[in-house]
Amino acid sequence: MLxxxxxxxxxxxxxxxxxxxxxxxxxxxGATGAVGAELVACLERRNFPVRxxxxxxxxxxxxxxxxxxxxxxxxxxxxxxxxxxxxVALFSxxxxxxxxxxxxxxxxxxxxxxxxxxxxxxxxxxxxxxxVNGRLLDERxxxxxxxxxxxxxxxxxxxxxxxxxxxxxxxxxxxxxASGAGAAAMAELEAATAAHLAGEAYAPQVLPHxxxxxxxxxxxxxxxxxxxxxxxLKVIEEVRKIMDAPDMRVSFTCIRVPVxxxxxxxxxxEFAHPVDPxxxxxxxxxxxxxxxxxxxxxNHYPMPNEASGVDEVLAGRVRRDLSDPSGRTLSLxxxxxQLLKGAALNAVQIAERLMS
Amino acid sequence: MLxxxxxxxxxxxxxxxxxxxxxxxxxxxGATGAVGAELVACLERRNFPVRxxxxxxxxxxxxxxxxxxxxxxxxxxxxxxxxxxxxVALFSxxxxxxxxxxxxxxxxxxxxxxxxxxxxxxxxxxxxxxxVNGRLLDERxxxxxxxxxxxxxxxxxxxxxxxxxxxxxxxxxxxxxASGAGAAAMAELEAATAAHLAGEAYAPQVLPHxxxxxxxxxxxxxxxxxxxxxxxLKVIEEVRKIMDAPDMRVSFTCIRVPVxxxxxxxxxxEFAHPVDPxxxxxxxxxxxxxxxxxxxxxNHYPMPNEASGVDEVLAGRVRRDLSDPSGRTLSLxxxxxQLLKGAALNAVQIAERLMS
Numbered sequence: 093m094l095x096x097x098x099x100x101x102x103x104x105x106x107x108x109x110x111x112x113x114x115x116x117x118x119x120x121x122g123a124t125g126a127v128g129a130e131l132v133a134c135l136e137r138r139n140f141p142v143r144x145x146x147x148x149x150x151x152x153x154x155x156x157x158x159x160x161x162x163x164x165x166x167x168x169x170x171x172x173x174x175x176x177x178x179x180v181a182l183f184s185x186x187x188x189x190x191x192x193x194x195x196x197x198x199x200x201x202x203x204x205x206x207x208x209x210x211x212x213x214x215x216x217x218x219x220x221x222x223x224v225n226g227r228l229l230d231e232r233x234x235x236x237x238x239x240x241x242x243x244x245x246x247x248x249x250x251x252x253x254x255x256x257x258x259x260x261x262x263x264x265x266x267x268x269x270a271s272g273a274g275a276a277a278m279a280e281l282e283a284a285t286a287a288h289l290a291g292e293a294y295a296p297q298v299l300p301h302x303x304x305x306x307x308x309x310x311x312x313x314x315x316x317x318x319x320x321x322x323x324x325l326k327v328i329e330e331v332r333k334i335m336d337a338p339d340m341r342v343s344f345t346c347i348r349v350p351v352x353x354x355x356x357x358x359x360x361x362e363f364a365h366p367v368d369p370x371x372x373x374x375x376x377x378x379x380x381x382x383x384x385x386x387x388x389x390x391n392h393y394p395m396p397n398e399a400s401g402v403d404e405v406l407a408g409r410v411r412r413d414l415s416d417p418s419g420r421t422l423s424l425x426x427x428x429x430q431l432l433k434g435a436a437l438n439a440v441q442i443a444e445r446l447m448s
Numbered sequence: 449m450l451x452x453x454x455x456x457x458x459x460x461x462x463x464x465x466x467x468x469x470x471x472x473x474x475x476x477x478g479a480t481g482a483v484g485a486e487l488v489a490c491l492e493r494r495n496f497p498v499r500x501x502x503x504x505x506x507x508x509x510x511x512x513x514x515x516x517x518x519x520x521x522x523x524x525x526x527x528x529x530x531x532x533x534x535x536v537a538l539f540s541x542x543x544x545x546x547x548x549x550x551x552x553x554x555x556x557x558x559x560x561x562x563x564x565x566x567x568x569x570x571x572x573x574x575x576x577x578x579x580v581n582g583r584l585l586d587e588r589x590x591x592x593x594x595x596x597x598x599x600x601x602x603x604x605x606x607x608x609x610x611x612x613x614x615x616x617x618x619x620x621x622x623x624x625x626a627s628g629a630g631a632a633a634m635a636e637l638e639a640a641t642a643a644h645l646a647g648e649a650y651a652p653q654v655l656p657h658x659x660x661x662x663x664x665x666x667x668x669x670x671x672x673x674x675x676x677x678x679x680x681l682k683v684i685e686e687v688r689k690i691m692d693a694p695d696m697r698v699s700f701t702c703i704r705v706p707v708x709x710x711x712x713x714x715x716x717x718e719f720a721h722p723v724d725p726x727x728x729x730x731x732x733x734x735x736x737x738x739x740x741x742x743x744x745x746x747n748h749y750p751m752p753n754e755a756s757g758v759d760e761v762l763a764g765r766v767r768r769d770l771s772d773p774s775g776r777t778l779s780l781x782x783x784x785x786q787l788l789k790g791a792a793l794n795a796v797q798i799a800e801r802l803m804s
Contacts, residue, residue: 265621265714306753314744319767343771345714358621358701388670397662411675415699
């Protein structure tokens with residue numbers, strides 16, 4: 093249970109260091125998680141117009157501190173009263189916390205960017221990747237949902253193609269990192285791998301399967317009706333919603349690989365009309381939020397180690413799918429930082445446009 | 449250059465420990481590689497009717513020894529005269545060695561099973577996975593090609609489906625282990641990972657990209673005309689040849705993941721007629737060389753750690769592809785030991801039937 097704690101400790105900035113920007117009171121909920129730490133880092137790195145920063149988490153994590161602009165900001169326990177005077181709240185504490193507290197934050201007059209799955213498929217809530225459908229923020233919605241990490245990374249590459257040649261069908265296979273399961277899963281990957289290299293046993297505690305030098309189907313529960321897991325179903329419906337393409341036929345296989353913080357994916361994309369790979373590359377090269385990494389001679393394509401800590405989604409291996417003689421299908425490969433474009437960066441980008 | 453060495457040292461067995469089987473003089477070429485060691489282990493484990501075992505490698509590796517049936521067998525340098533008196537030669541020393549020495553072995557009256565790519569697409573050479581097209585061995589060809597590891601693992605699951613409902617199209621994305629690039633690549637994965645965990649730098653020496661907690665497009669050279677790499681093109685053409693399905697439309701994306709010795713793959717399979725996933729599972733459950741691992745409730749599916757050291761290909765996640773409303777497409781996920789069914793085991797299975 094979350095309980096009332098001491099009066100919030102806030103970091104106050106002198107207004108006026110960004111002359112044009114209105115300074116904002118910002119709250120980060122779930123500040124001590126892997127995404128929470130990146131949210132705070134993104135706010136600082138992107139010079140978000142913060143007047144005060146409130147870090148909120150469960151009572152268990154209260155009292156810890158995170159660095160922001162050269163100071164330590166102490167984490168407070170989240171309470172129903174936490175949102176008084178807050179202009180924008182960035183939630184990343186899981187769907188059940190969001191279901192309970194997002195409506196309270198909105199009722200307190202706070203704009204919310206929610207990184208959980210709680211509101212993503214709510215028809216009244218926009219699900220936004222600013223490069224794709226940022227226009228939805230111009231109506232200043234009270235609550236904006238931040239997509240699943242695979243969906244957010246995928247649409248950065250898919251939307252600029254879809255805008256020129258409608259995508260009819262999408263088949264994806266993912267290579268997902270530990271970070272999507274949180275900081276504890278990242279630590280488990282390192283601990284399990286160290287134990288394996290030392291010839292020692294390691295019993296998985298966070299993820300359901302051994303992770304050292306292993307690959308496994310995503311740990312989300314499997315829907316017995318379809319055989320798809322919860323992650324795959326989220327990606328499928330969220331890609332459609334973000335791209336406003338309810339009829340797009342989509343299938344994904346979501347697999348975890350022993351990588352720390354960037355997701356990769358192999359995509360097979362069928363278009364309405366024949367498509368030239370070189371033309372598609374040119375579209376991708378001009379797309380916002382994307383970097384083409386496509387050096388055939390050097391065999392250099394998107395890799396999670398080069399996507400880690402990088403804002404852009406890396407895209408490459410653009411080629412005509414040899415299994416479709418109609419010439420309407422391309423294959424491509426992406427890598428994107430799960431904690432940045434897949435979560436924190438996209439949330440802060442939403443907040444920037446929402447509050448501008 | 450390979451040069452003439454001392455007279456071959458052979459391991460001689462007293463004939464008659466297998467009363468029905470004719471005892472054979474066996475040679476393993478490339479004995480000191482990752483696959484070579486598994487070939488010798490498979491010969492012993494499967495009680496192949498060995499009269500004498502000759503281990504051949506480059507002069508650099510000559511003098512090393514491998515265990516076989518409780519003794520150490522010394523490795524000799526491969527020479528043009530190495531095949532005198534040899535009944536069956538198992539080659540795993542790369543395509544250039546095979547192109548040079550396989551014809552010499554065949555001319556010496558030796559049956560050859562070649563694990564390299566040298567003869568795989570030669571129309572006169574059968575390319576065999578015994579569970580799929582072992583009948584080709586009944587004609588006692590002098591040279592039999594052992595397939596690419598991804599192709600060998602894939603067809604074990606695809607052929608029993610194709611036999612009931614013709615496969616029109618196949619799209620694959622692989623999760624390939626280090627072992628496919630040899631023992632040195634396996635050692636590099638461990639060394640690079642240990643260095644990463646210790647916070648130390650590691651410069652890749654075997655593979656072109658950092659391997660610790662990273663994923664990269666397969667290191668085979670990329671064909672500039674198609675954008676596909678050599679591994680993908682091999683898999684595509686070999687799957688068609690083994691399954692005797694020249695018109696099957698096939699596309700693969702081949703990716704290396706930080707796993708030591710088992711390959712995994714996500715397959716999207718389009719059939720000529722609508723297919724029920726439960727029926728396909730039943731076909732797979734009865735297929736030779738395959739084990740169904742498909743526990744939805746426990747989220748337990750094929751994983752490379754459970755496929756390692758295991759003869760069977762693991763298959764699961766059989767489900768209707770949500771992107772094909774016609775009901776003719778299934779998705780599935782496989783894992784198989786790259787050194788066993790992907791190489792050594794399949795070669796020894798070929799030799800067993802070829803020499804029976």
